Amino acid sequence: MTIAQAQLEVDQWIKEKGVRYFDELTNLGILMEEVGELSRIMVRTYGEQSFKDSDKDRHLQDELADVLWVLLCIANQTNTNLTEALKENFEKKNSRDHSRHKTNPKLNP
Numbered sequence: 001m002t003i004a005q006a007q008l009e010v011d012q013w014i015k016e017k018g019v020r021y022f023d024e025l026t027n028l029g030i031l032m033e034e035v036g037e038l039s040r041i042m043v044r045t046y047g048e049q050s051f052k053d054s055d056k057d058r059h060l061q062d063e064l065a066d067v068l069w070v071l072l073c074i075a076n077q078t079n080t081n082l083t084e085a086l087k088e089n090f091e092k093k094n095s096r097d098h099s100r101h102k103t104n105p106k107l108n109p
Helices: 003-017 024-045 060-077 082-096
Strands: none
Touching: 003 060, 003 082, 024 060, 060 082
């Protein structure tokens, strides 16, 4: 699935099953909640915190997909073409950061 297809499928789902989009600020809040849930799984899986019983049924791929879903919603409702936005972001990074990381002593001890 491409990014454009994902945006289209989320839009169709919202219109057919979700009634309408939540407003932009509500979706921003939901995005922050979903990032928090992703963070919780990451720090328990890769960090030093242990899992709680309430975390046992949560999975990294599902939390990542939740973050992506809400991000796609926000892009749709703000008329942002994420395919084009990502292409432009690559161009920015390629011109600005093309050698920055290779010369970073923190990354290349």
